[in-house]
Amino acid sequence: MKLVILGVGGMGSISLSKTIASMAINRGLAVKSSEIHGMAKKGGLVEIQMKIDEGLSGVVLQGEADFSFVMNKDYTDYGQAFLKRDGRLIMADRDTVEGIVRDLGDVRFVGSFLLARFIGYQDVFREDDALNVLEKLKEGEKNIEAFKRGLI
Amino acid sequence: MKLFLSGNEAIAFGLIEAGVRFISAYPGTPSSEVLPTAVKIKQQFGIGGYFEWSVNEKAAFEEATAANFSGLSVAVVMKQVGLNVAMDPYMNTAIVGSIGGFVVVVADDPGPHSSQTEQDSRFLAQFAKIPVLEPSTPKEAYEFAKRAVDLSKKYSLPVMLRTTTRVSHSREDIAVGRIEDVKLKPEFKKNTDRFAATPHFRFLLHKELNNKIRAIKGKPGFRIFYNGNRLLITSGISFAYLCDIVEEFGLHDKVRILKIDMPFPIDELKLQEYVDRYNDVLVIEEGYPVIENQIIDRRRIKGRWNGFVPSEGELTIDVIKGLLRDFGVLEFKENTVAVKPPFKRPSLCPGCGHRSAFFAIREVFKNQAIYTGDIGCYTLGLNLKAVDTVHCMGASVSFAFGFDKAFSIAGDFKYIVATIGDSTFFHSGITPLIDAMHNKSRFILVILDNATTAMTGNQPTPANPFNAAFDGANPISIESTVRSLGVEFLRVRDAYDIEGLKTDLKEAKQYIETHSKPAVLIFRHPCVYTKEGLSLNPAFEDVYVDEAKCTGCKICINRFECPSLLFDEDTKKVTIDLSTCIKCGQCIYSCPYNAIKVKK
Numbered sequence: 041m042k043l044v045i046l047g048v049g050g051m052g053s054i055s056l057s058k059t060i061a062s063m064a065i066n067r068g069l070a071v072k073s074s075e076i077h078g079m080a081k082k083g084g085l086v087e088i089q090m091k092i093d094e095g096l097s098g099v100v101l102q103g104e105a106d107f108s109f110v111m112n113k114d115y116t117d118y119g120q121a122f123l124k125r126d127g128r129l130i131m132a133d134r135d136t137v138e139g140i141v142r143d144l145g146d147v148r149f150v151g152s153f154l155l156a157r158f159i160g161y162q163d164v165f166r167e168d169d170a171l172n173v174l175e176k177l178k179e180g181e182k183n184i185e186a187f188k189r190g191l192i
Numbered sequence: 193m194k195l196f197l198s199g200n201e202a203i204a205f206g207l208i209e210a211g212v213r214f215i216s217a218y219p220g221t222p223s224s225e226v227l228p229t230a231v232k233i234k235q236q237f238g239i240g241g242y243f244e245w246s247v248n249e250k251a252a253f254e255e256a257t258a259a260n261f262s263g264l265s266v267a268v269v270m271k272q273v274g275l276n277v278a279m280d281p282y283m284n285t286a287i288v289g290s291i292g293g294f295v296v297v298v299a300d301d302p303g304p305h306s307s308q309t310e311q312d313s314r315f316l317a318q319f320a321k322i323p324v325l326e327p328s329t330p331k332e333a334y335e336f337a338k339r340a341v342d343l344s345k346k347y348s349l350p351v352m353l354r355t356t357t358r359v360s361h362s363r364e365d366i367a368v369g370r371i372e373d374v375k376l377k378p379e380f381k382k383n384t385d386r387f388a389a390t391p392h393f394r395f396l397l398h399k400e401l402n403n404k405i406r407a408i409k410g411k412p413g414f415r416i417f418y419n420g421n422r423l424l425i426t427s428g429i430s431f432a433y434l435c436d437i438v439e440e441f442g443l444h445d446k447v448r449i450l451k452i453d454m455p456f457p458i459d460e461l462k463l464q465e466y467v468d469r470y471n472d473v474l475v476i477e478e479g480y481p482v483i484e485n486q487i488i489d490r491r492r493i494k495g496r497w498n499g500f501v502p503s504e505g506e507l508t509i510d511v512i513k514g515l516l517r518d519f520g521v522l523e524f525k526e527n528t529v530a531v532k533p534p535f536k537r538p539s540l541c542p543g544c545g546h547r548s549a550f551f552a553i554r555e556v557f558k559n560q561a562i563y564t565g566d567i568g569c570y571t572l573g574l575n576l577k578a579v580d581t582v583h584c585m586g587a588s589v590s591f592a593f594g595f596d597k598a599f600s601i602a603g604d605f606k607y608i609v610a611t612i613g614d615s616t617f618f619h620s621g622i623t624p625l626i627d628a629m630h631n632k633s634r635f636i637l638v639i640l641d642n643a644t645t646a647m648t649g650n651q652p653t654p655a656n657p658f659n660a661a662f663d664g665a666n667p668i669s670i671e672s673t674v675r676s677l678g679v680e681f682l683r684v685r686d687a688y689d690i691e692g693l694k695t696d697l698k699e700a701k702q703y704i705e706t707h708s709k710p711a712v713l714i715f716r717h718p719c720v721y722t723k724e725g726l727s728l729n730p731a732f733e734d735v736y737v738d739e740a741k742c743t744g745c746k747i748c749i750n751r752f753e754c755p756s757l758l759f760d761e762d763t764k765k766v767t768i769d770l771s772t773c774i775k776c777g778q779c780i781y782s783c784p785y786n787a788i789k790v791k792k
Contacts, residue, residue: 046533057363061196065365071196072329073363085533095439096329097432098362099509102530114534121531 041164042100043090044122047111049077052148055177056109057088059155062173063165064092074098085115092164107161109154130157132190140186149179149186156190167191197366199330199359203269203297204229205368206337212267212293213241213376214259216252218619219648220271221306222357223299227269228651231660239373245651245660248585248619249274253281256294260285261387262378265293265341272300272313277585277620279316285350286320287397288386289404293341294350296322299360302478302506308567308584310504312479317352318456321405324352325413325454328431330364336453347404354455356478358429358506405457413453414466420447422521423470425483427452430476433509437516446521458486467493474500474519478507494519540572542756543729543776545687545717546640550576551752551782552693552715553609553638556701561607564591566621568613569647570640575753579611586620588612592635592710593628600634607701608635614670615645615653622673625710629677632708636700639670639712640687642719650722674712681711688717688730690781720774731775734791737766741787752782 043060047053057073064071069092076087089100100122108119110131119129132140132150140149155170174183197205204226207215217227230243242259246252249270256266270278275298282296298316301307317324325340327333333355340351385393418438424447426434431451438444450466452458455477467473467487475484475495484495494500501507501515510530516522540547550573553563565571565579566588573579581591592610599606612621617639625637645651652658652665659665674682681703683696693715700711718725744764749757756773757766766787777790 058196061363061365065194065196071363071365073196074358075198075361075363077361084536084538087533096435097358097429097509098364099358099433099436101509118531118533 041092041094041107041162042105043092043107043109044100044105044119045088045090045109045111046115046119047086047109049084049086050148051086051111052151053086053088053109053111055148056151056155057090059151059170059173059177060090060092063169066172067165067169069093069164072096072098074100107158109158111150111154128161130154130161136189140189144182144186146182149182152183152186153190156187157192160192194365194367196363197330197334197368198225198361198363199327199333199355200225200299200361201229202330202334202364202366203337203353203355204233205366205371206334207267207295207297207341208233208239208241209369209371210265210293210338210341211374212265212295212341213239213374214256214264214266215241215243215269216246216256216266217269218246218249218252218274218277219645219651220274220299221648222301222355222360223269223271223274223297224648224651225360226297227660233371235661237371237373239371240376243660247654249278250281253278253285257281257285259378260290260292260294262380263291264376264378265345267295267297269297270299271307272298272311273308273584274298275313275316276311282316282350283320286322287394287401288389289348289397289401290344290350291348293344295337295340295344296350296352297337298352298354300354300356300479302356305357308582310479312482313352313354314455314482315480317354318482321401322350322352323405323408323454324354324456326354326428326452327359328428328451330359330362331366333359334366334368343408347408349401349404354428356429409457409459414462415451415453417449417451418444418447420445420521421470422447422519423450423467423473424448425450425452425467425473425475426477427455427483428478430478430507430512433507433512434476436509437513437522441522441524443516443521452483455482456486458483460486460488464488472519474515476501476507476512476515536755537575538572539575539753539755540569541721542754542772543720543774543778544569545642545715545720546570546573547576547752547754548690548717548778548781549638549640549687549693549715550578550611552690552697553611554578554751556694556697557607557609561609562595564588564595564608564610566610566612566616568616568645569642570611570613573611576751578609585616586612586624589621589628589637590624592637593624593631593633596633596635597631605634607704610635610637611640612637613646614639614641614643614655615651617670618654618668625674625679625712626677628710629679633710634704634708635710636697636704637710637712639674639714641670641714641716642725643716644719644722644725646719646721650719670714674714679710679712681707681709682714684714684716686717687715688776688778690778720776726774729774729776732777732790732792733775735768735773735775735777735779736789736791737768738787738789739763739765741785742766743785743787745785747784748779748782748788752779754779
């Protein structure tokens with residue numbers, strides 16, 4: 041499986057990639073990623089490409105990805121470009137993001153919401169795979185709350 | 193225990209597992225994560241050892257060398273340009289040889305993504321006549337780190353571990369081994385023929401080194417993959433890319449891959465014999481033609497010497513696909529138009545004190561001065577037109593000196609304003625300032641002190657009262673250092689005090705008009721990218737644009753260049769991006785119409 045996560049600095053894109061990696065490791069699957077950070081720190085693009093159970097490098101090319109997580113709408117077209125024909129774009133609408141920021145206090149929890157959407161769209165990982173990792177995070181409860189909002 | 197580690201983190205695990213207990217480093221992208229990981233491992237596993245940042249790479253190298261001469265296994269970590277700084281001890285340590293394990297970890301930056309050069313450090317391994325191991329993946333980075341320690345111990349010479357941005361910043365699931373505390377028994381056995389060798393003994397040491405390299409050469413690290421009849425010779429990250437392409441396009445029966453784990457030394461004859469079995473050979477290696485140049489007869493080889501492989505820029509997976517197509521083993525339809533992410537030029541963070549300093553400098557000197565800049569976040573003073581040169585660490589000061597002398601020997605005078613950060617000043621700004629004082633040079637040196645090494649991820653500087661492990665350290669005072677050189681004109685001010693900065697700059701300007709000495713200004717403001725810096729940063733309740741007063745002239749955007757100032761194409765007025773603004777209110781100085789306002 042090939043994934044791309046696009047966000048801006050400080051939004052939790054890297055945490056999301058680590059959560060997915062832990063889920064893969066717990067299932068005994070090989071996992072690789074490649075991180076690209078822009079020079080600008082605040083607000084700069086953070087791009088993470090991931091391969092689960094395939095490949096030797098963590099690099100994913102445009103037109104190859106099964107899933108594109110887009111955490112900032114400015115990168116929608118860019119995220120779309122990574123998808124293969126039947127690939128799926130995963131993003132949160134504005135109301136969801138604002139709701140999460142209002143109720144949970146930080147935009148970083150949006151990652152867990154997107155993770156739940158992802159769970160619903162594929163059959164490698166199940167809900168429990170995610171919950172087992174999320175509950176061990178520093179702010180496990182809030183992450184799980186955001187995750188539950190994303191379940192479909 | 194399986195961990196999801198980056199290449200750099202994996203290197204720290206491998207080194208420490210193999211017994212390395214002394215690591216010194218200077219931060220530099222893409223190498224910066226190795227040392228902090230070592231510090232974390234030390235804390236987590238409760239092992240003894242010294243893992244710390246040094247003032248620069250040369251000092252780091254020498255410190256580690258002495259620790260190694262005491263019998264400890266050591267490592268030094270730096271980026272490729274850092275190795276340039278450490279060249280003197282590096283070349284010498286190669287000649288003298290090591291006692292325990294000695295690993296030189298160098299992270300190269302093909303692209304380059306965040307460096308001045310794309311240089312290939314493997315050439316410097318060849319230059320110093322030491323072996324170099326080149327991992328293709330984070331897992332190999334972990335394994336090769338251990339292998340480098342063992343090889344070094346076995347042959348008593350430093351071994352280079354060369355990584356590149358893509359390996360350093362990739363992650364992989366890696367099963368790490370146990371790390372146990374070992375009792376260290378440092379001992380220095382005096383041997384002046386070796387540790388204080390005169391030229392006569394140097395010749396003998398050189399001979400010894402040549403013998404070591406000859407012995408290592410006999411055990412080449414060649415590995416063969418796939419079954420085709422067209423040969424690809426590769427190493428490092430390029431190998432990982434090639435394997436991905438072979439799997440993706442089913443080229444298993446078309447190509448054969450010769451992977452070289454150790455690009456120097458190579459048994460040239462064995463390599464040539466292998467090459468001679470194939471009609472078509474393509475060499476793909478990230479960096480310079482290090483392996484390629486060791487092939488004795490290159491006439492039938494496709495590579496860099498005949499322009500088949502590009503000689504600059506990164507060999508990305510896309511570039512490699514193109515090479516395989518030109519080589520006749522791969523057919524693919526070119527991606528129609530690759531989509532690029534929306535362009536955002538790199539910019540100082542909103543609220544960065546450097547921006548206020550550059551703004552004030554530019555206001556005072558306008559087009560009258562030569563602005564020599566330096567390596568760090570403040571390179572981005574370029575955007576504020578207050579940086580004309582960026583060369584290498586510390587060169588803002590030596591360039592200011594050189595420009596001043598060049599003009600003064602012709603009887604001319606030019607205002608020169610040099611800007612340098614605190615960490616870079618300690619790294620290599622002090623020595624040219626000594627030269628400037630001693631040799632009577634006139635310029636203004638502005639030390640932009642944000643109390644951290646910001647660009648590479650906020651590592652401590654010698655001015656901090658803490659070290660890499662956040663233990664107590666003795667803070668070194670920048671102003672005392674400057675004053676001790678005999679600098680008379682020295683002002684220290686918070687960079688947010690823009691009017692005050694202008695006063696200092698104007699006085700400094702007058703001073704250098706009448707004195708043959710540098711004037712030094714320290715403009716200080718904690719980095720707002722750190723948690724502490726941001727929490728302590730003064731903030732207004734609100735910063736907003738008075739639409740009635742905004743003329744849409746964009747002077748604030750052009751001259752102050754804060755990414756939080758946006759131009760609204762509909763209203764033709766400036767607005768403030770509330771998602772990035774930290775309400776420092778520094779931009780109010782940039783509006784000639786007083787349209788940017790603050791609410792206290």
